Amino acid sequence: MKIKSVLFNIDNTLYNASLQIENARLNAIRAMIEAGLPVDIENGYRILKKVVEEYGEDYPNHFNKLLEKMGLKWNPHVIAAGVVAFRETNLAFLKPYPDTIKTLLKLRESGYKLGVISDGRIIKQWQKLIQLRIQHFFDTVVISEEYECKKLTSKLFDVCLYAMNTKAEEAIFIGDDIETDIKSANESNVTSIRIRKGESRLIEPKTKRSKAKYEITKLSEIFELLDLINSSTSK
Amino acid sequence: MKIKSVLFNIDNTLYNASLQIENARLNAIRAMIEAGLPVDIENGYRILKKVVEEYGEDYPNHFNKLLEKMGLKWNPHVIAAGVVAFRETNLAFLKPYPDTIKTLLKLRESGYKLGVISDGRIIKQWQKLIQLRIQHFFDTVVISEEYECKKLTSKLFDVCLYAMNTKAEEAIFIGDDIETDIKSANESNVTSIRIRKGESRLIEPKTKRSKAKYEITKLSEIFELLDLINSSTSK
Numbered sequence: 001m002k003i004k005s006v007l008f009n010i011d012n013t014l015y016n017a018s019l020q021i022e023n024a025r026l027n028a029i030r031a032m033i034e035a036g037l038p039v040d041i042e043n044g045y046r047i048l049k050k051v052v053e054e055y056g057e058d059y060p061n062h063f064n065k066l067l068e069k070m071g072l073k074w075n076p077h078v079i080a081a082g083v084v085a086f087r088e089t090n091l092a093f094l095k096p097y098p099d100t101i102k103t104l105l106k107l108r109e110s111g112y113k114l115g116v117i118s119d120g121r122i123i124k125q126w127q128k129l130i131q132l133r134i135q136h137f138f139d140t141v142v143i144s145e146e147y148e149c150k151k152l153t154s155k156l157f158d159v160c161l162y163a164m165n166t167k168a169e170e171a172i173f174i175g176d177d178i179e180t181d182i183k184s185a186n187e188s189n190v191t192s193i194r195i196r197k198g199e200s201r202l203i204e205p206k207t208k209r210s211k212a213k214y215e216i217t218k219l220s221e222i223f224e225l226l227d228l229i230n231s232s233t234s235k
Numbered sequence: 236m237k238i239k240s241v242l243f244n245i246d247n248t249l250y251n252a253s254l255q256i257e258n259a260r261l262n263a264i265r266a267m268i269e270a271g272l273p274v275d276i277e278n279g280y281r282i283l284k285k286v287v288e289e290y291g292e293d294y295p296n297h298f299n300k301l302l303e304k305m306g307l308k309w310n311p312h313v314i315a316a317g318v319v320a321f322r323e324t325n326l327a328f329l330k331p332y333p334d335t336i337k338t339l340l341k342l343r344e345s346g347y348k349l350g351v352i353s354d355g356r357i358i359k360q361w362q363k364l365i366q367l368r369i370q371h372f373f374d375t376v377v378i379s380e381e382y383e384c385k386k387l388t389s390k391l392f393d394v395c396l397y398a399m400n401t402k403a404e405e406a407i408f409i410g411d412d413i414e415t416d417i418k419s420a421n422e423s424n425v426t427s428i429r430i431r432k433g434e435s436r437l438i439e440p441k442t443k444r445s446k447a448k449y450e451i452t453k454l455s456e457i458f459e460l461l462d463l464i465n466s467s468t469s470k
Contacts, residue, residue: 076378077370080361088366126315131323135312143311 002230005166006107006222007190009152009175010118010125012198013219014100015132020093024086025049031085032063035078039070058121094131097197099220104137106223115140117160117173119151119180140164151180157188172229174222176200183210191229193222237465240401241342241457242425244387244410245353245360247433248454249335250367255328259321260284266320267298270313274305293356331367332432334455339372341458350375352395352408354386354415375399386415392423407464409457411435418445426464428457 011017029037029044037044044066051065059065063082067074107114114137118125122143129135142160144150152175161168168189175181176198185192186209194212205211214225246252264272264279272279279301286300294300298317302309342349349372353360357378364370377395379385387410396403403424410416411433420427421444429447440446449460 076357076361076381077376080358080365083358084362084365122311123315123318126311127319130315130319141312146311 001167001169003112003172003191003226004170005113005115005161005164005172006226007115007117007157007160007171007173007185009173009177009181010116010128011120012176012200013174013195014134015094015096015128016197018198020090023093024089025052027089028063028082028086031081032066032078035081036075037067037070037078038072058124091131094128096132096134097219099218100132101134103219103222104134108137113139113164113166115142115160115164117142117152117156117175119144119149121145152177152184154184154187157184157190161188161190172222172226174216174219178203178205178210178212182212186210186213193225195219236402236404238347238407238426238461239405240348240350240396240399240407241461242350242352242392242395242406242408242420244408244412244416245351245363246355247411247435248409248430249369250329250331250363251432253433255325258328259324260287262324263298263317263321266316267301267313270316271310272302272305272313273307293359326366329363329366331369332454334453335367336369338454338457339369343372348374348399348401350377350395350399352377352387352391352410354379354384356380387412387419389419389422392419392425396423396425407457407461409451409454413438413440413445413447417447421445421448428460430454 008014025048026041026045029041029048033039033041033044039047047069048062048066051062051069055062055065063079064074067078104114116129116138120143122145125143126141129138129141140160140163142156144152144156147156147159149156161171172191172193173185174193174195175185176195177200178194182192182194192212193214193216196215196217216222216225243249260283261276261280264276264283268274268276268279274282282304283297283301286297286304290297290300298314299309302313339349351364351373355378357380360378361376364373364376375395375398377391379387379391382391382394384391396406407426407428408420409428409430410420411430412435413429417427417429427447428449428451431450431452451457451460
């Protein structure tokens with residue numbers, strides 16, 4: 001059976017989300033220090049990361065909590081300085097990898113259907129696709145929040161494959177996180193491809209179930225893999 | 236008594252907020268139409284304005300409500316397209332007037348203390364000052380939310396004057412909205428200057444209390460006024 005659909009995770013798969021969030025947080029701390037926050041950058045960053053772990057990534061008032069955690073009085077100038085630097089940096093780093101658009105275009109020209117399966121908040125993930133200017137490449141977009149889960153599960157793969165009228169054996173999926181992305185692709189019998197990008201790029205799988213069938217280090221390498229898979233399954 | 240402090244409103248006084256919000260809304264509707272919203276731009280804009288009136292400017296889900304009002308199903312692609320276009324346009328139009336920074340700089344060089352008195356949400360207004368890159372010009376920033384009011388009142392003038400160690404007769408205030416900004420400046424005995432900018436530029440005062448002492452059409456005209464006021468009060 002030939003591959004018909006190519007599915008992608010968003011963060012770290014289509015753009016460098018780890019670099020984006022790290023720089024956004026660092027620049028937020030830098031701006032807050034310039035606005036009077038009495039902390040050095042290493043400690044400020046460490047406290048901010050603790051706040052994010054404690055309240056979750058989508059909590060809207062990280063910087064308020066940072067001041068609280070440091071025992072400081074609420075200060076609108078400092079908080080607003082952090083918010084502005086965070087947003088501006090976030091936007092500046094929301095750029096596709098150099099080969100993302102070329103790869104998506106070549107896949108479409110070769111007749112593949114493209115889909116997105118991503119964890120996260122629906123509007124937030126859609127915003128990323130739109131700001132990356134790549135939303136029109138995809139036939140189907142499935143975001144975990146819509147199905148009331150935080151991380152990828154095999155259920156989301158089933159939903160996406162159904163919408164794309166594609167059998168599991170006719171699809172490949174590219175993602176960076178082995179314990180969620182790759183594991184649930186494996187559970188759905190979709191051919192899993194790990195892209196070694198982002199902060200999880202050095203982690204090794206805990207079990208066989210989270211081991212990807214193939215590995216790449218950049219998106220454009222999937223054409224070789226597609227040739228390989230298509231020639232082996234056609235026998 | 237010579238003028239010692241110059242106080243400014245933010246929206247439409249230091250930058251063109253009316254142009255910003257109008258374009259942000261229009262571009263949001265345009266992007267939503269491109270993403271599939273079945274409406275023409277005039278009607279879409281009209282419905283959006285109704286939603287804003289009904290739920291308030293700071294309500295976070297205007298575009299969800301727009302779809303609801305049109306009897307349409309929730310659609311993350313359409314909503315995210317609106318949010319992205321709104322934010323990008325908002326940012327693109329967040330620019331000081333051509334004479335804002337020159338005027339603020341010349342005032343500081345001439346020895347005036349500068350202050351901000353603005354209605355609105357604290358963090359949002361601080362963000363504007365920071366993104367306009369003008370926050371360092373001001374000694375004191377007073378935003379209405381901190382004092383639990385939505386619009387300017389004479390109380391906010393008292394707070395600002397106290398913080399700036401300035402008597403009411405030693406201050407001038409520049410604002411665009413006569414029924415709130417100018418009226419409360421008058422009530423505080425601060426010399427009121429109306430800047431004819433933004434959507435309220437053509438409105439005439441309802442009562443004598445909302446009539447400004449002076450009027451300008453651009454910020455740089457305050458130097459002439461300062462000369463006039465300083466020479467008349469020194470007699």
